[in-house]
Amino acid sequence: MxxxxxxxxxxxxxxxxxxxxxxxxxxxxxxxxxxxxxxxxxxxxxxxxxxxxxxLALQPLEISKYSIITKDNAEITTSLTLNYQVTDSYKYFYNNTDSVESMVQLIRGHLRDIIGRMELNEALGSTSKINSQLADAIGDLTDVYGIRVIRVNVDELLPSKEIQRAMDKQLTADREKTAAIAKAEGEARHIELTTKAKNEALVKTAQAKAEAVKLEADAENYRIKKLQEALNEAGENYFKDQSISSFKDLAQGPNNLVIMDKNDMTNLSAVPAAKKLWDAAEQQDD
Incomplete structure (x- = not known):
């Protein structure tokens, strides 16, 4: 007992x-x-x-990498991390043999659908947009799995190696194209500036020559004007003296033939006399 x-x-x-x-x-x-x-x-x-x-505590979970095909048939590899929390222990344990794995499959399916409607370039540059759409698509899983996803994040989106090589080639080509364009624009700018400088130099040279010609013409006009003024102020005796001097030079020269108008023939007698006068004046000077 x-x-x-x-x-x-x-x-x-x-x-x-x-x-x-x-x-x-x-x-x-x-x-x-x-x-x-x-x-x-x-x-x-x-x-x-x-x-x-x-x-019931918050649980972190990493979803391993897997492949997704984009709208333009490009293959990319993605991986996710998320935090979830059990909100209904009964549904979590009894409604599914593995609620966490079921949740992971659901998230993968939604992500395939979201990225599958995007082209490669759009998907690679829209990580935040994908995260937002994925969070909206998952919603509250309490009714199905007894789980609430607190945060989900696409960690990386990597194109396949073949696509990466093609993208690298395209990037290199774009850079070379940009460099070539920049070089051509620089050369064109240099030619433009050089041509402009030469044209300006030619214009300035032409302006300087025109100014010099103008100054020379003004100087000649000034000389002629002054000479004309002097001649206008000179008297009759000045011109007679100049005529006698000219006859003197002509008489002394080897070519002393003078052609004169018949009306001036009477003045020829003055030539020898003038010659004697000049000779006498020269002897006195000696």
Whole structure:
């Protein structure tokens, strides 16, 4: 009898269980769910009941890389990270054999659909947009899996190696094209500036020559004007003196033939006389 009582006491004392903070306990009786217990001390009937603990804390999860085909048939590799939390321990544990794996498959399917409607260049430059659309598509999974996704993020989108090589070639070609255009524009600018400088130099040279010609013409006009003014102011005796001087030079020269108008023939006698006068004047000077 005492042994029986001891055995009963041992069985009764082994039925106490502790559910930790941020956990819920699912109690099954003979394999069937009976109730949910919160954190703290709880009791189950040994041999008849079983306690399953489910964490309610935020859980990080990394979804490994997998391939997706874009709208323009380009293959890219993506990987994701997310944080989820169990909001309904009963649905999480009993409605699915593996709620986390089911959630991962659902997220992958939505991501394939989102990226599959984008072309490669759009997808590679729209990570934040993809994250937003993916979060909206996932929504609240509590009703299905008992899980709520707190945050989901596409960590990387990498095109295949073949596409990367093609993109590198295109990038190199674009850079070479840009450099060639810049060089051509620089040369064209240089030619433009050089031509402009030469034209300006030619214009300035022509202007300088025109100014010089103008100054020379003005000087000649000034000389002629002054000479004309001097001649206008000279008297009749001045011209007679100039005529006598000219006849003197002519008489002394070897070519002393003078052609004159008949009306001036009477003046020829003055030539020898003038010659003698000049000779006498020269002797006196000597």
């Amino acid at each position: 005492i042994i029986f009582i001891i055995i009963v006491l041992i069985i009764l004392t082994t039925g106490f269980r502790i559910v930790r903070q941020n956990y819920e306990g699912l109690i099954e009786t003979l394999g069937k769910y009976s109730r949910t217990t919160n954190a703290g001390l709880t009791y189950i009937i040994p041999g008849f009941q079983r306690l399953r603990k489910v964490s």
